[in-house]
Amino acid sequence: MASTTATSDDLPQAPAPTETAANMPGFAPPNRALTTIGLALASFMQVLDTTIANVSLPTISGNLGGSASQATWVITSFAVSTAIALPLTGWLARRFGERKLFMWSTMAFVIASFLCGIANSMGLLVTARALQGLVAGPMYPITQALLLSIYPPAKRGQAIALLAMVTVVAPIAGPILGGWITDNYSWEWIFFINIPLGIFSSLVVGSQLKGRPEKLEKPKMDYVGLATLVLGVGALQLLLDLGNDEDWFNSSHMVALAIIAVISLVVFVIWELTDEDPIVNLRLxxxxxxxxxxxxxxxxxxxxxxxxxxxxxxxxxxxxxxxxxxxxxxxxxxxxxxxxxxxxxxxxxxxxxxxxxxxxxxxxxxxxxxxxxxxxxxxxxxxxxxxxxxxxxxxxxxxxxxxxxxxxxxxxxxxxxxxxxxxxxxxxxxxxxxxxxxxxxxxxxxxxxxxxxxxxxxxxxxxxxxxxxxxxxxxxxxxxxxxxxxxxxxxxxxxxxxxxxxxxxxxxxxxxxxxxxxxxxxxxxxxxxxx
The missing domain is CATH 1.20.1250.20 (MFS general substrate transporter like domains)
Known part of the structure; x- marks a missing residue:
């Protein structure tokens, strides 16, 4: 007999607590293998893009008329934006639902990849990469959550092992694939290859997980947490990326970034631990x-x-x-x-x-x-x-x-x-x-x-x-x-x-x-x- 105690996973439309996500026998997509492929491809695509542009930077900067230091921003802008967006995953999932967040993030990643490929200046490419990193942030954790949700407990180790394999193989494949594409075709295709992969993943996962029970909430926006997170992580990431070139703390710019990062992150941690509805749940x-x-x-x-x-x-x-x-x-x-x-x-x-x-x-x-x-x-x-x-x-x-x-x-x-x-x-x-x-x-x-x-x-x-x-x-x-x-x-x-x-x-x-x-x-x- 099902419990009559409501849980935190009650569906808003559920007529009775017996239809909660926690009490149901477990949601299973029509085709678990196909769903797994779609989720794995999205994760592979996102992790791959952290390294695929690395070996192509000299070619990209040459074609777009940028310097070597400007070219590194193709990597840095992606990393900074991803780092900022990652902790927001929990808030976004509560607000919009895991299935929709996955679909929207993946399709937005496709659009950002297209913008990267058609960029005709270094400034536009860096901007498109920043957008790509921003929407890529939630993709890996939300993929992990969805993958775990469609497997029974006895097989969840296999699901995690699959993601682990993707996490390892994608960064290794990135430089090799990026170099091969750049040498044999053109650098734009290191971004264009995301388009069919992303569309396939979004459509497959969206259709397979339709009807998956989720609880939607309307958490208030934690503006102080968001602002201090963006400032702190952004400044810290820039400090890490530019420190070697700027001779670290011998540069006044690096000192300023360090001060901004420390103050912002200290305020962020204190605020998130005391706020009733934090944007990042440090109480975990x-x-x-x-x-x-x-x-x-x-x-x-x-x-x-x-x-x-x-x-x-x-x-x-x-x-x-x-x-x-x-x-x-x-x-x-x-x-x-x-x-x-x-x-x-x-x-x-x-x-x-x-x-x-x-x-x-x-x-x-x-x-x-x-x-x-x-x-x-x-x-x-x-x-x-x-x-x-x-x-x-x-x-x-x-x-x-x-x-x-x-x-x-x-x-x-x-x-x-x-x-x-x-x-x-x-x-x-x-x-x-x-x-x-x-x-x-x-x-x-x-x-x-x-x-x-x-x-x-x-x-x-x-x-x-x-x-x-x-x-x-x-x-x-x-x-x-x-x-x-x-x-x-x-x-x-x-x-x-x-x-x-x-x-x-x-x-x-x-x-x-x-x-x-x-x-x-x-x-x-x-x-x-x-x-």
């Missing part, structure tokens, strides 16, 4: 598993993102790889997640998810320590093999940690929780990208100074050796020797950073074990059987 951190899982996700993803930034840069700067070959050398990291993720999703819940996550971090730490012993003579096969090995860690990482952090959320909190954790994960990745490149530059400079101070520049034997490097010309030989020292100092800096990343991965294991089972979603039993 009252859940133990959500807190532990989110911290683990942010730390581990930041370290993982740092690997993804540093290895391709090192391949191109130190080993002389082209962008495409650097992409090919790093691509094997996606092989094992594609092969293993479905197995992990199906059988992962049979073991303690903390054990799976710990195994993931051990593998990722091990591969980081292996990279900390790289030298300038390392070959393609060795690099690709370690990337392949790390793929095992990646395959074991996302599904367990995602399931842990969502496990103690109420059903109506999943969209907001997913949006908040994804926002913090994205912000962590931005921190990692900026801090990693900064640390590499700084440590390389330190080691360059240490190596050169031991060279006796006035010693006749040393001058003769230097002259030999330059075919008898001391000045040319000094340039050659300086280049060799620079390469070696960059290599030492690279090795040091990877040793630190290995330690970070091991430290995350302790965070995961703060979470407590069971790790089945709270909405699972209710959705499945009306308990």
């Amino acid at each position: 951190f009252r859940h133990r598993n959500f807190t532990a899982g989110t911290i683990a996700m942010v730390l581990a993803y930041s370290a993982f993102f740092a690997v993804g930034i540093l290895v391709p840069l090192w391949l191109q700067r130190n080993l002389g790889y082209s962008a495409i070959w650097a992409g090919l050398a790093t691509a094997p990291i996606g092989i094992l997640p594609v092969m293993i993720a479905p197995i992990i999703g199906k059988h992962g819940n049979k073991v303690d998810l903390r054990i799976l996550a710990s195994g993931a971090f051990i593998v990722m730490a091990f591969t980081s320590f292996l990279r900390s012993h790289f030298n300038l003579d390392v070959d393609f096969n060795h690099i690709a093999t370690i990337q392949l090995m790390q793929g095992l860690g990646v395959a074991l990482f996302f599904m367990p940690v995602l399931q842990i952090l969502l496990s103690d959320l109420e059903p109506h909190e999943i969209a907001a929780g997913s949006g908040l954790s994804t926002f913090l994960r994205t912000l962590g990745g931005s921190f990692a990208a900026s801090l990693t490149t900064y640390a590499w530059t700084q440590r390389s400079a330190v080691h360059h100074a240490q190596l050169t101070e031991h060279i006796p520049a006035t010693d006749p034997a040393m001058l003769q050796t230097i002259a030999q490097y330059g075919a008898g010309d001391v000045q040319r030989g000094a340039m050659v020797l300086n280049g060799m020292i620079t390469q070696q100092s960059m290599q030492i800096g690279f090795n040091e950073i990877f040793h630190l990343l290995g330690i970070i991965f091991l430290a995350v294991i302790a965070v995961v074990w703060i979470a407590k089972p069971p790790f089945g979603a709270k909405g699972g039993a209710a959705a499945a059987g009306g308990h």
Whole structure:
């Protein structure tokens, strides 16, 4: 007999509480496989666009008459807008419903992609990319919430594993696909390919989920929260993106951005914790598993993102790889997640998810320590093999940690929780990208100074050796020797950073074990059987 107690998921039009989303046997679309494909494609498209333009920036700036620094705004504008929009997912879902939010966001992403493709100036392209990032923000968390809602509890691990696979493969495919499209067609097509994918996803998911029970609310707009969020996140993202070029806090602009970010975010946190109807529900951190899982996700993803930034840069700067070959050398990291993720999703819940996550971090730490012993003579096969090995860690990482952090959320909190954790994960990745490149530059400079101070520049034997490097010309030989020292100092800096990343991965294991089972979603039993 169904409960007569109303829940937070009551439908506005329901004639009786027995027709609530929480008490129903669970909504199932007419074709679950087709719905899953539509949701996965949308997520793939959105994550792909975070990296697909990276290798095309020189071509884009050349065609549109922009400088290299202007071209980076094609990436930055997307990142800033996405970071701002992500935490709004929960509020938008409550106001408009998850199904409509997905459809509108996906179709708006299609329109923004079209505008990117037809842009005839750098200013228009950056504006279109900002719009694209703004509407992309809710897509991943709302996809996650919808995907979980159409699977019974026993199969939700498989749904999360699918999203995890997309999250890993799409950023890897981005640079390779972007480079291939730019070389063989034109850069506009890196945006135009979104149009058929987005239309298909929106129409399929919209039709398949028609009639899905949802509770709509009319939460008041939290203008103070929204304003401080936009100011704080926008300033912080700009600080992270431009810090290296502007010499960080030696620039008055960077100091101003830091002050704006700190004040805005402090006010934002205080306001959101005390407001009755916050635009971002920070009270989700009252859940133990959500807190532990989110911290683990942010730390581990930041370290993982740092690997993804540093290895391709090192391949191109130190080993002389082209962008495409650097992409090919790093691509094997996606092989094992594609092969293993479905197995992990199906059988992962049979073991303690903390054990799976710990195994993931051990593998990722091990591969980081292996990279900390790289030298300038390392070959393609060795690099690709370690990337392949790390793929095992990646395959074991996302599904367990995602399931842990969502496990103690109420059903109506999943969209907001997913949006908040994804926002913090994205912000962590931005921190990692900026801090990693900064640390590499700084440590390389330190080691360059240490190596050169031991060279006796006035010693006749040393001058003769230097002259030999330059075919008898001391000045040319000094340039050659300086280049060799620079390469070696960059290599030492690279090795040091990877040793630190290995330690970070091991430290995350302790965070995961703060979470407590069971790790089945709270909405699972209710959705499945009306308990």
